[in-house]
Amino acid sequence: MDEYAELLAPIRQFLQCETPDAWVQKACLxxxxxxxxxxxxxxxxxxxxxxxxxxxxxxVDKESAATLLEWFKPYESFAYDRIGDVHTLRNKNQISKQILARKQSPYSQDLIDKMVLLIKEELHHFYQVLEIMHERHIPYDGITAGRYAKRLFSHISPHDPKTLVDKLIIGAYIEARSCERFAKLAPFLDEQLSNFYISLLRSEARHYQDYLHLAQLISKQDISERVHYFGTIEAELISSPDEDFKFHSGVPTH
Structure with a gap:
């Protein structure tokens, strides 16, 4: 992992705590x-x-909004309704039309382009995880959501553009924590999973930076105080006891 030290250094500085060893130990079982x-x-x-x-x-404009919904349909049908499988989802990560800004949108095409690239990468990662599960005969039978994202989103400002800025900051923390956990887990997993998690580090690191960049671009004030505020909440969720073991859960209680 030494070659990734430079990549991970700003992420570890951004996060207000490290993943506890107890979580890593449980995740490696x-x-x-x-x-x-x-x-x-x-x-x-x-x-x-x-x-x-x-x-x-x-x-985005109205036509682009409809295109985005259509793009997600096969993934959501699989995740929520168990329709489809690793074979039917192959090569679905294509988008037929350009995603364009609506007229007189206060948000730039830069926001759209960064988010579309992020979507493509995340859906590609979704399929990669599904392939690994398929190879290992791990069925996808659904899973309940942990407390992490729900608690973070419960602190969002109710008024735009602050709502959007807060969502982007939370997105940055989720991506950064994912990156940090992939790096923590990789040395303890088998070769295939270790290589896969290491391969995700670069894109996850870029995603968190994109979210922060866009948040500051949209905000009329400096976002440092808000970033610190959500960082404190995020760190508390990661470092406090958590009965529900998940990828972003806190310290295992058992």
Whole structure:
């Protein structure tokens, strides 16, 4: 992992705490691999959905909004209705039309382009996790959401543009924490999973920076105080006891 030290240094500085060793120890147990993979699978979809909802609500024209919904259909049908499988989802990560800003949108094409690239990468990662599960005969039978994202989103400002800025900051923390956890887990996993998690580090690191950049671009004030505020909440969720073991959960209680 030495070659990734430079990549991970700003992420570790950005996060207000490290993942506790107790979580890493539990996550490395073979019997917990299905939970980690199933939750990781859904995390990739949710990350893509969050980016899609943001640009649908704030930035894209009507036709582009419909195109985005169509793009997500096969993934959401699989995740929520168990329709399809690893074979039917192959090569679905294509988008037929350009995603364009609505007229007189206060948000730039830069926001849209960054979010569309993020969506493509997250959906590609979703499929990669699904392939690994398929190879290992781990069925996808659904998984309940942990407390992490729900608690973070419960602190969002109710008024735009602060709402959008807060969502982007939270997106940055989720991506940064994912990156940090991939790096923590990689040395303890088998070669295939270790290589896969290491391969995700670069894109996850870029995603967190994109979110922060866009948040500052949209905000009329300096976002440092708000970033610190959400960082404190995020660190408390990671470092406090948590009965529900998930990819972004806190310290295991058992």
């Amino acid at each position: 073979p019997e917990n691999l299905p939970i980690i993979l199933k939750d990781h699978l859904l995390c990739e979809l949710k990350a893509a959905q969050s980016a899609m909802f943001l640009i649908r609500k704030y930035a």
